[in-house]
Amino acid sequence: MTDNNFCISVQDVTKTVDTPDGELDILQNISLKVRYQEALVIKGASGSGKTTLLGLMAGLDNISSGEIILLGQSIADKTEEQRSGIRAGKVGFVFQSFQLVQGATALQNVMLPLELGGDKNAAEIALTSLQQVGLETKKDILVDLLSGGEQQRVSIARAYAVRPQILFADEPTGNLDAKTGQQIADLMFRLRDQSGTTLILVTHEAELAKRGDRQVLLESGRLQGKS
Numbered sequence: 532m533t534d535n536n537f538c539i540s541v542q543d544v545t546k547t548v549d550t551p552d553g554e555l556d557i558l559q560n561i562s563l564k565v566r567y568q569e570a571l572v573i574k575g576a577s578g579s580g581k582t583t584l585l586g587l588m589a590g591l592d593n594i595s596s597g598e599i600i601l602l603g604q605s606i607a608d609k610t611e612e613q614r615s616g617i618r619a620g621k622v623g624f625v626f627q628s629f630q631l632v633q634g635a636t637a638l639q640n641v642m643l644p645l646e647l648g649g650d651k652n653a654a655e656i657a658l659t660s661l662q663q664v665g666l667e668t669k670k671d672i673l674v675d676l677l678s679g680g681e682q683q684r685v686s687i688a689r690a691y692a693v694r695p696q697i698l699f700a701d702e703p704t705g706n707l708d709a710k711t712g713q714q715i716a717d718l719m720f721r722l723r724d725q726s727g728t729t730l731i732l733v734t735h736e737a738e739l740a741k742r743g744d745r746q747v748l749l750e751s752g753r754l755q756g757k758s
């Protein structure tokens with residue numbers, strides 16, 4: 532059942548949730564394969580299901596039907612704990628809202644996933660990662676005091692610190708002004724080129740979308756066109 536040529540394989544996936552008004556189909560019949568080291572862009576209007584699809588591909592959430600193979604392993608029949616084991620050290624995330632630990636320094640934030648993985652050299656690796664995003668001089672500053680663009684750079688440093696095989700980014704420039712957003716996009720693609728990471732990027736910004744190797748479009752929970 533595994534397909535080792537692809538980093539992620541999504542086969543006929545649906546996601547249905549119960550709501551007070553009955554069942555809601557968020558995603559329907561999604562099939563999509565992502566190659567290793569590819570930069571795939573998922574576009575779509577707000578509410579089209581982008582974040583839900585990203586969460587399913589990353590194994591953060593359960594699919595309702597279909598199959599997803601993540602890094603050679605089926606995640607459809609796995610528990611949350613087993614899925615977290617598949618992700619550990621292999622998958623990084625960057626979110627629109629940064630999701631840093633407030634009250635902690637930039638360095639402490641980047642060290643977090645390394646420490647969770649039991650890495651003995653967490654501080655050293657985290658510092659290197661902060662250097663790669665040009666923030667080594669801000670390492671001891673509380674992230675609360677950093678600008679939005681700087682906070683997103685910390686979150687990128689945190690995501691790349693574990694040297695993930697896949698980086699998922701959900702509208703990473705959505706909360707930033709155009710110029711800062713451009714810098715963040717440059718940084719993400721530069722690190723991706725340097726490290727050979729597979730990049731799965733959700734955005735509705737056309738300029739950013741163009742930088743991907745391939746774009747797919749979600750409309751009302753369905754993938755449009757050939758994927």
Ligand SMILES: Nc1ncnc2c1ncn2[C@@H]1O[C@H](COP(=O)(O)OP(=O)(O)O)[C@@H](O)[C@H]1O
Pocket residue numbers: 548549550555557575576577578579580581582583584
């Ligand atoms: N757990 C849930 N329960 C009910 N509705 C949900 C749930 N998760 C997402 N939705 C709905 O599904 C649709 C797609 O959401 P989302 O994946 O966040 O879209 P996007 O990221 O493209 O804006 C939205 O209409 C959203 O309100």
Ligand SMILES: [Mg+2]
Pocket residue numbers: 581582583701
């Ligand atoms: Mg979203």
